[in-house]
Amino acid sequence: MTKTFRKLFLVILTLSLVGVFAAAEFNVGVVFATGGLGDRSFNDSVFEGLTRAKEELDITLDYVEPSSIAEFEGHERAFAQSGIYDLIVCLGFDQAESLKKVAGEYPNQKFVLIDAAISVPNVASIVFKDYEKAFLVGALAAQLTTDTRNFRQMNAQNRIGIVGGMEIPLIKTFVAGYTAGAKYVEPKTDVSVAYVGGWSDPAKAKEQALLMYQRGVDIVFQAAGGSGLGVFKAARQVNKYAIGADSNQNYIEPNNILFSAVRRLGNVVVDQINSAMNGTWEGGDFCYGLKEEAMGYDTTENSFTIPEEYILKIEEIRAKIISGEIVVPSTLEEVDAFLKNAK
Amino acid sequence: MLEQWLTSDAAYIIIGLISSMLRMATPLGLAAFGAVYSERAGVVNLGLEGLMLVGAFFGVLGSFLTGNPWTGVVFSLIAGGVMALILAIFTLKFKANHVVSGVALNLLGQGITAVLLVAIWGNRGKSPDVAGIYPVYIPGLSDIPVIGEIFFRQSPFFYMMIAIMIISWFVFYRTKWGLRLRAIGENPAAVDSLGIQVFVYKYLAVVLGGMFAGLGGACLSLGELSMFSRNMVSGRGYIAVAATILGNWNPVGVVLASLLFGLTSAIEMNLQLYGWPTQFVQMLPYIVTILVLGGFVRKVSPPKAVGKHFDRSDTYV
DSSP: OOOHHHHHHHHHHHHHHHHHHHTTTTTEEEEEOTTTTTTSSHHHHHHHHHHHHHHOOOOEEEEEESSGGGGGGHHHHHHHHHOOEEEEEEEEGGGGGHHHHHHHHHSSSSSSESOOOOOTTTTEEEEHHHHHHHHHHHHHHHHHTOOOTTTOOOSSEEEEEEEEEEESSSHHHHHHHHHHHHHOOTTTTTTEEEOOSSSHHHHHHHHHHHHHTTTTTOOEEEEEEGGHHHHHHHHHHTTTTTEEEESSSSGOOOEEEEEEEEEEEHHHHHHHHHHHTEEETOOEEEEETTTOEEEEEOOOOOOOOOOHHHHHHHHHHHHHHHHSSSSOOOSHHHHHHHHHHHO | HHHHHHHHHHHHHHHHHHHHHHHHHHHHHHHHHHHHHEEEEEEEOOOHHHHHHHHHHHHHHHHHHSSOOOHHHHHHHHHHHHHHHHIIIIIIIIOHHHHHHOOOOOOHHHHHHHHHHHHHHSSSSBOOOOOOOOOOOOTTTGGSHHHHHSSSSHHHHHHHHHHHHHHHHHHHSSSHHHHHHHHHHHHHHHHHHHOOOOOHHHHHHHHHHHHHHHHHHIIIIIISSSSSSSTTTTTHOOOOOOOHTTTOHHHHHHHHHHHHHHHHHHHHHHHHHHHHHHHHHHHHHHHHHHHHHTTTTSOOOOTTTOOOOHHHHHHHH
């Protein structure tokens, strides 16, 4: 009942908008992922981009925050049905199935889907080369781990670690990029790898990170979602270092988190809006990486200053990845071959 | 000779392994007491996961509100007890199926903590950091080489587990109260015929068990992480159920079983770092559980009347 009512309300609202704005502006509709706004991660980073676009590009913005996967289809259809949106942005791989259906019903409607590739002509579906980001993270960590001068708790050993949530392809690409990046700048680097086996078990992740720190690892990169909070706890307990993931997590333990690997989803969404506005928009599957400025690292909101020399080195590597001089391996099997060629 | 060994890599690894085993085992052991008490009185308790989650949450809430983690422990005991009372009322008063009620308790625990997390702290993922309960170095004893390092620098929750184990064993096997409780789990009608208030014992045992499970949750949230994060119990409640069976519903047995589960995860975590295939090692605790549940390891003898409804009016027909 409330759902139908909501839909009806949305239709009336959008119809009235048509009357007022008479399609003079560019209208964007957004269906957020179930995590919702305020997650300081996925949804918020998109919202940041949309707010920027709203100020700079003169667009109107309507959005919904579904709380379950079952709601996606209804919201997508309601936006498409109204016919006034120039672009509808859908977030999260959970929307892939429903969007496939809705996009087929409205072939003239432009959609953007983040985090899944569905190969539909009127949907720009975007996935990310997370291994390129992990490469930079590994390269930076491998340099920092022997810097006993600027970082008091570092030891001189070339040991770094990564704690992944589960041993699935996505996380393995992280591990591959991280390992390759670390060994690219310092071949002696030893990378410890552990998988928690779940995304919400911080107690176990903490224990695994503690084991790494005991073995002389100074820096642990978390790629374990909610479990990753345990890695930060371990870092604080033994006063060692950690690296955040997805969004800027530095504020969680500002004295232990050196920096965070981030996805700049805001940039991606602004790009999409831009291209749709000036008529260069295209549907299909896209894979974004460093070149598209879709990802990077964030060193703000903590108590550290990363020395300039390392940043310069990383920026040099970033330039090489963008120019194609470095092709980052996305599987562990490719890492050895990559390192051999790099010499 | 000993001093030489103590500084070797092997000693380092073994000490690390054992301390890690104790840390992983403590929440399991505490939660397993929950099932022991409840099932000794004839009520199946599959709700440990939910009880632990609620205990973990309210432990953090108590510490957050008062700044004192021990108030948090009291909160977790109360929360576990109240949740278990729901199980007791449903199974004893309304004669609901014990297994279904336990599963419902788990779902309730998950839901209620997720909702309160947003309602109280406006965050879907985690609570803020609160004052936690940290390992205690027992004066004198903690200086003993190896033994001191392993056993006397542990979290207070570990000492609580050992204390509860000893007291429970004494109560179960050396007191009138314990004898009656165990008898109720075997044959409530016989106990009732002696004029003993069977239901009073049942309610008390289930609620007390819930308090221990809540304590197990607080051990995770206050003892390990000083915060609550969503679904942080992550299946430990189910492992605790398995530990109860492996430990043959005996307070000492369940602690030993929990230590075994703790050991398998400690070994798993260590092997991972040496590059062993993780799927295999992650499977270990679950294989042990299946073997135990299948009765391959030892003959399990659950209380005979566990899961059966007792009604006084049926007794004297």
